[in-house]
Amino acid sequence: MTGSKDLMGLGFSWPLAQAEGYSSIAITAAGTTSADATSCDGQNSVFIMTATGSDGIRMNTAVPLFKPILVINTSASTGKVYPFTGGNFNGGSTDAGISVLTHSAMFLMRVSSTLWHSNLSA
Secondary structure (H helix, E strand, C coil), X not given: CCEHHHHHHCCCCHHHXXXXXXXXXXXXXXCCCCCCCEXXXXXXXXXXXXXXXXXXXXXXXXXXXXCEEEEEECCCCCEEEECCCCCEECCCCCCCXXXXXXXXXXXXXXXXXXXXXXXXXX
């Protein structure tokens, strides 16, 4: 994938570069439920997560359909990733999180108003 900053350097407008490229941000997990987890923004597509214990991050309702999202857990603890409130991963329970193990990654994509498809790395 090409970074959105690289595309803007080639003359792409910001909205087009953001839609076609990727951008990353570091995010610190917090909270132990979907309601109090750290909320991700709707602009970035790569989230570099640090977690301590069972805290987590929550996806944003502003994420467009079919936009690939990558969450990378760089910490020495397992962290959780939650859909936005009312959403689910892979047709599972509403608001249920998925644990992302130490030094692992999760690929996910919003495919409907409530459903996210996800895949964890080994």
